[in-house]
Amino acid sequence: SNNGYKLWLQYNFVEDSKLREEYKVGLNSIFFAGNSETVKVASKELMLGLSEMLGEENFKNNKWNSQLVCASEAFLNHELKKLLKSELEEINDEGFVLKTFMVHGKQKTVITGKTDIGTMYGVYHFLRLLQTHQSIKQLNVIESPKIKVRVLNHWDNLDRTVERGYAGFSIWDWHRLPDYIDQRYIDYARANASVGINGVVLNNVNANALILTPFYLEKVKALADVFRPYGIKVYLTARFSAPIEIGDLKTADPLDKNVIQWWNKKTEEIYKMIPDFGGYLVKANSEGQPGPQNYGRNHVDGANMLADALATFKGIVMWRAFVYSEHDVTDRAKQAYSEFVPYDGQFKKNVVVQVKNGAIDFQPREPFHPMFGAMPKTPLMMEFQITQEYLGQSTHTVFLPKLFEEVLHEDTYVNGKGSIVAKDVDGSLHGDKLTGIAGVSNIGNDINWTGNVMLQANWYGYGRLAWNPYLSSGEIADEWLRSTFSNDKKFVEPVKEMLLDSREAVVNYMTPLGLHHIMATGHHYGPGPWVSNLSRPEWNPVYYHKADENGVGFDRTKTGSNAVAQYAPEVAKMYGDIKTCPEEYLLWFHHVSWDYKLKDGNVLWDGIALKYQEGVEEVKSMKKTWQKMKPYVDDERFKEVNMFLDIQLKEAKWWRDSCLLYFQQYSKKELPVGVDKPE
Ligand code: GCU
Missing domain, CATH: 3.90.1330.10 (Alpha-glucuronidase, C-terminal domain)
Known part of the structure; x- marks a missing residue:
């Protein structure tokens, strides 16, 4: 029996003896260079995976003569550095290279990256190749994540309830932290690292300011220490009114000197404890949350004030565009665009605006959010919802990578045909330096993490798309099924089809x-x-x-709210005309x-x-x-x-x-x- 706790890191024994032999022949000696915490966790994972999959515990270590060598660039010996020079030039700091050479007639594989974190990602990729029963005889994989900030947003409250969480309570046990480190935190970090997720916002967007008090920051630091070796940074949702609630100030006006100073000090305090703290996520002036508009200021004033506090430490602000109010009731779908697009170019460099995939709210199907493509001077980060608030929560089996893929491939036309949403998210459309993607987590303290084991696929798939938004949902389903259940074709093929059809079913x-x-x-x-x-x-x-x-x-055409006008002319025309509007969106626009x-x-x-x-x-x-x-x-x-x-x-x-x-x-x-x- 299997309770699903191990997620896709099952490392099932390779039953096919021919394939197992092939793997063993290429792996009888293994060498890991370096001794950072990251190297330690990566080598531990590799050994765990190989011993489970191959039924072999003792691998020789022949140093540089080993058949598998894992070493980041700085540790490579002279010979390998030379051999891998051009590959290493192609990757970024989190990227990796997997390469097989024939040395003196013998197969030798190197896993490397510019950093230990990159090498670790290479190790996970290598393990995935074995988990999915692929050949490792002639590897030549060169990969870098296409998006920089790849975070999970936990809508977790300090009392451990989870907003829109359907898999139990929060996995953050605030009561036992900081001294008790639940094994779950480590397994959570492993799962995230295995798909390339490199950040976590610990608390709900409807935030409690208390998380910013020393009492909780100690606990946040403990989690950050657990996650660091896995390349995962911690972020916090900052409640805009925190200076009033925990700082004894009378205002949270972003232009007030005392407020500015309060945030500067608070930020410094956090960085003293957590030197690699990622930054703040903010939900402001939305659904009753406090924000700069309470003081007659705007989103730019609010975001930039926090951005200044963070800039010294290289932290970022993720400022959410999910805003709607009771004052503009003609069409809620229009508000975010109307409120944000005029500010294009005014945000500081370390601000990214976080936009939901559609203009309403995580529906089974929405046309892409009209803000994508519309702010060429502002990096926009995608916000997907992995937890299925509107899609049957944790009971209905719905494979979300299909939905994510659809949105990422929608064409904004802002720079002509081919200006797909994925290109705005990965920065290639407008040349953004800061890029990001967020997924609202579906994780809770249920034994199998997500309530329904099939929905582990959505956490997995989000991570894979965050790494590479051009992956297909079919590839993702294939990998996930093989790693989580079985490589048997008679299982993989039909269940893959079932997953890929499940999204249209719910629609x-x-x-x-x-x-x-x-x-x-x-x-x-x-x-x-x-x-x-x-x-x-x-x-x-x-x-x-x-x-x-x-x-x-x-009716969102000219005769109605005219929300279609927020899209590029080509798109507006297509959606606006009932004859050309895709039928999937017919009643959305007409x-x-x-x-x-x-x-x-x-x-x-x-x-x-x-x-x-x-x-x-x-x-x-x-x-x-x-x-x-x-x-x-x-x-x-x-x-x-x-x-x-x-x-x-x-x-x-x-x-x-x-x-x-x-x-x-x-x-x-x-x-x-x-x-x-x-x-
Ligand atoms: C939805 C959801 C809320 C959540 C909000 C948000 O409206 O129902 O629970 O707080 O989105 O994204 O901020």
Whole structure:
């Protein structure tokens, strides 16, 4: 049995004896040069992985004559340095090279990087090659992460509850820190390092200022010390009103001398304890959080004040663009762009603006956020949500790399065709020096970290895309399945297909054809398109679907909110014209009559109903696929996934039935043939 704790670092024994022999032949002696903490954890991981996978404990160490040599550039011997010169020139500080040479007729592999951290990433990559049963005979891998800051955002509170967390309580045990170091912290760091995540924001964006007090900073330091060898920096969410709450000041006005001084001192205090502290994440003037606007100042004033405090120490500010208020109720989707784009070019160099993937809020499908591409003089970092607030939380199996990939490949057209979102995120579109990506974590203290083991794939996949936003979701699914479960083709192929289809399934049974934000309010679990009585209009699902007897959908074209105008002209034109608007986004951008003819000839009402049904059918087929996987999966994980799929199927029907019954009051049409009657 297997409780899933080991994530994708299972290091399953290589049953195929031919392949195992091949690996052993190339690995009978191993040498690690250097003695930093990073070298220690990397060599420990390598030995753990190899001994488990090969069933071999004793590897010889023949120093430079070893068959596998792991050494960062500074430690390489003269001969290898010369041989690897051009490869080393190609990588950045976190990159690595894996290269096989034939030396005197014998196979020799070198794992190297410019730094020990880079070499460590190379070790994890090497282990992944074995985990996924690839040949290591002729390696020539040269890789660097394409994005600099690759962080997880934990929405964890100091009382260990997790905002939008569905896998138990926070893994940060503030009570036992700093002296008790839970093994989980180390395993968490290993998992992150294995996919290249190099930062963690420990606390919720709706922050408690207490985290910045010495009492908590000691605990933060203890975590930073655990994470450091793994190349992971610690960041904190800074509550904008902290100077008032913990600093005895009367104001948090970013232009006030005392406030500036308070943040300078606080920042210095943090760096004394944590010399490589990453910086601050800030949610300001959003959903009731304090911010510079409380004092008649703006985002630039707020962000730059913190940026100045951090600059001496090379820290950064991640300033969130997720803002919306009750004052602008015509279209919430427009607010972030309107508020931020005019400030382009005014932020300090160590500020990056963190933008959610879409303009509303982590829906099963959203068009890309119009801010991407629109601020050429400001680095924008992508914020994805790994925790599935609006996608069935931790019960529904939804493979998110498919969603992430879709957004990253959307074309902003700001510099002509090919100006895809990924290029704004990795800096290549406008030549940004500072680049970043954030994923809102789905991790809690459940034994298997993510509640549903299948959702470990979303943590993994986020990390892989943060390293390389051009990876395909198919490659990611393949790697993850092999490392987590089995290399058996009869398992990998069908389950890969199941994962890759799962995202479209959730779109179909929750919000087909561009519907959005019709989840029950507050917790956002399950359907609630009928809700209309909440105090703020933009909290009510009816605000988003606008169903009436004439039709359904949010008119964001010229005749409506004109949100389309926030995109480059090519994109605005495509989305703005009902004939060219992709049908996935139809009701996002248009209010459409129930009789409107879709591309497949169905009228809109029938099309919506058929999509809901399709979603249910897709979950049925996921369930069917999984049934056949029993021979390849341990009982525990097999059963757990199975139970979750049962819930998902029940709830897909719940979504279909309740949404169709609700919308039917307006369409006044029968369900088309092929759609099951409500159960
Ligand atoms: C969503 C979510 C909140 C969260 C917010 C944010 O609105 O429901 O819980 O605080 O996003 O990203 O700040």
